[in-house]
Amino acid sequence: MRRLLFTLTLLSLTSAGAALADDEQQLIQKGEYLARAGDCVACHTRIHGKPFAGGLAIKSPVGVIYSTNITPDKRDGIGAYTLDEFSQAVRRGIRKDGSALYPAMPYPSYSRLSDDDIAALYAYFMHGVKAEAVENKEADIPWPLSMRWPLSLWRMTFAPDAAPFDASKYPDATVARGAYLVQGLGHCGSCHTPRGFALQEQALDETQGEAWLAGGSVIDGWSVPSLRGDNDNGLGRWSVGELAHYLKTGRTDNTAAFGAMSDVVSWSTRYLTDADLHAMARYLKTLPAGPSPAEKAAPPPAAVARAGEQVYMDNCAMCHGRQGEGIARMFPKLRQNSAVTGPLPDSLVKIIREGATLPADNWAPSTVSMPAYANTLSAQQTADLVNYLRSAWGHRSAADITARDVEKMAAAHGSGNDNTTGWLMMEAQPYGKHWTFQMESHAEAQDPAK
Ligand code: HEC
Numbered sequence: 231m232r233r234l235l236f237t238l239t240l241l242s243l244t245s246a247g248a249a250l251a252d253d254e255q256q257l258i259q260k261g262e263y264l265a266r267a268g269d270c271v272a273c274h275t276r277i278h279g280k281p282f283a284g285g286l287a288i289k290s291p292v293g294v295i296y297s298t299n300i301t302p303d304k305r306d307g308i309g310a311y312t313l314d315e316f317s318q319a320v321r322r323g324i325r326k327d328g329s330a331l332y333p334a335m336p337y338p339s340y341s342r343l344s345d346d347d348i349a350a351l352y353a354y355f356m357h358g359v360k361a362e363a364v365e366n367k368e369a370d371i372p373w374p375l376s377m378r379w380p381l382s383l384w385r386m387t388f389a390p391d392a393a394p395f396d397a398s399k400y401p402d403a404t405v406a407r408g409a410y411l412v413q414g415l416g417h418c419g420s421c422h423t424p425r426g427f428a429l430q431e432q433a434l435d436e437t438q439g440e441a442w443l444a445g446g447s448v449i450d451g452w453s454v455p456s457l458r459g460d461n462d463n464g465l466g467r468w469s470v471g472e473l474a475h476y477l478k479t480g481r482t483d484n485t486a487a488f489g490a491m492s493d494v495v496s497w498s499t500r501y502l503t504d505a506d507l508h509a510m511a512r513y514l515k516t517l518p519a520g521p522s523p524a525e526k527a528a529p530p531p532a533a534v535a536r537a538g539e540q541v542y543m544d545n546c547a548m549c550h551g552r553q554g555e556g557i558a559r560m561f562p563k564l565r566q567n568s569a570v571t572g573p574l575p576d577s578l579v580k581i582i583r584e585g586a587t588l589p590a591d592n593w594a595p596s597t598v599s600m601p602a603y604a605n606t607l608s609a610q611q612t613a614d615l616v617n618y619l620r621s622a623w624g625h626r627s628a629a630d631i632t633a634r635d636v637e638k639m640a641a642a643h644g645s646g647n648d649n650t651t652g653w654l655m656m657e658a659q660p661y662g663k664h665w666t667f668q669m670e671s672h673a674e675a676q677d678p679a680k
């Protein structure tokens with residue numbers, strides 16, 4: 231009898247143990263998924279570096295900041311962080327030693343993560359990530375800007391403790407889930423919302439005004455479109471299905487992801503479930519049009535338009551079509567494409583000069599490329615082409631780009647093949663238009679041929 235009891239107790243103990251391990255395993259898996267949704271790997275991994283071991287250089291207006299090692303290594307990583315300390319760092323921008331983090335870490339967005347999700351992320355970083363003994367690098371920021379204490383002031387002013395995410399504000403549970411992902415882990419606003427004078431995002435959700443996801447900045451040469459309901463620069467013409475599909479594959483029948491957005495799709499959104507992508511799309515489609523669109527611009531002089539049209543027919547029409555109609559899922563439409571019609575011509579100039587490659591993936595296996603024209607077209611031809619495209623096919627975007635503008639953008643964008651498909655460039659008024667928060671890209675790491 232005793233023996234039986236003993237066996238029974240043992241049995242129930244071991245099955246409880248197994249259940250616990252299962253729960254733990256599930257929590258780690260959930261954390262891994264959330265880490266994808268938060269794109270932690272993109273910033274916390276150096277080119278050719280160990281995953282999450284930090285060291286990626288992020289240029290900022292004040293100097294270069296390096297992301298840190300967030301593997302569970304006890305000395306170099308965050309192995310000694312408690313759950314509470316981890317939560318403080320991710321949601322409030324406060325390090326274990328009490329100092330403030332640079333806002334290059336998007337904690338103002340992550341501040342709305344739920345306690346459950348933070349616990350899952352913590353479980354993943356402690357038990358699902360390999361510890362790497364890679365030392366952190368100090369930021370190359372000259373004194374006195376290198377002092378961290380002013381960052382605490384910044385944090386208090388611009389990233390006040392967010393109220394917990396309130397799902398009841400939204401029409402249904404799906405839209406609420408989408409809002410949670412877009413505003414929180416997705417940190418879509420860190421690129422798609424314009425920045426204010428101190429580099430703070432002008433809005434962190436739809437209740438804070440029309441600046442929310444209104445686009446309008448330039449990230450390493452790529453102009454960022456609005457994700458609001460506008461037609462020419464926004465998602466007004468997109469269906470929920472198209473949007474979800476774009477986040478999964480980087481393309482729709484009309485358009486394709488490039489530049490910084492190509493990184494977002496390849497490192498983050500393509501790993502999300504269809505249900506979550508659908509929820510994000512549903513939420514984005516609830517946003518009304520943004521601040522009143524710019525006046526329709528006058529078309530360029532006929533001679534300029536004719537010169538530009540000639541360049542287009544000779545170089546572009548074979549892929550993008552004589553009327554900019556493209557070929558579904560191969561060559562994006564240029565008609566009504568935000569890269570063409572958006573308020574800023576930067577993406578258009580940059581993609582013409584540097585070309586782009588649509589990454590292949592499981593859902594869309596073909597890699598198709600757009601050639602680079604920096605050595606084929608002169609600055610004048612590029613300007614004519616841009617002015618033509620911005621006024622062709624019913625477009626009414628400002629068509630007054632000069633050869634000098636093209637040269638300036640080319641200089642600001644760099645040489646093209648330097649693998650700095652950047653990240654986080656913000657227009658910060660006090661520093662001037664072209665100050666950037668940009669980082670090295672993973673383009674090279676992604677390309678096994680290099
Ligand atoms: C846009 C870039 C970016 C993304 C995305 C990002 N981080 Fe960070 N993170 C940084 C930078 C840069 C720092 C260092 C800031 C500093 O030194 O002040 C940092 C610091 C941290 C720290 C403090 C580490 C320490 O050494 O004390 C933690 C923890 C952290 N990040 C976790 C995460 C997690 C978890 C995610 C994903 C949910 C994430 N980060 C996503 C850029 C990023």
Ligand code: HEC
Binds near residue numbers: 464477490510
């Ligand atoms: C690192 C900066 C960055 C982040 C973060 C980012 N985006 Fe983008 N996004 C861009 C850039 C640059 C473009 C323009 C290039 C393009 O159209 O592919 C863009 C384009 C888009 C487009 C295409 C719009 C159009 O008119 O063609 C959609 C949709 C989009 N982003 C959604 C999102 C969502 C949703 C998130 C958050 C999960 C997000 N983005 C996060 C930089 C970013």
Ligand code: HEC
Binds near residue numbers: 569
């Ligand atoms: C060989 C075929 C080809 C030619 C020729 C070509 N392109 Fe492209 N173009 C592409 C492909 C493929 C993409 C998608 C690249 C990506 O998203 O990474 C693209 C993307 C673009 C985009 C971004 C649109 C979007 O939504 O992704 C613009 C703008 C563009 N091309 C303009 C031009 C112009 C202007 C010319 C002529 C100077 C030109 N292209 C010549 C194949 C071509």
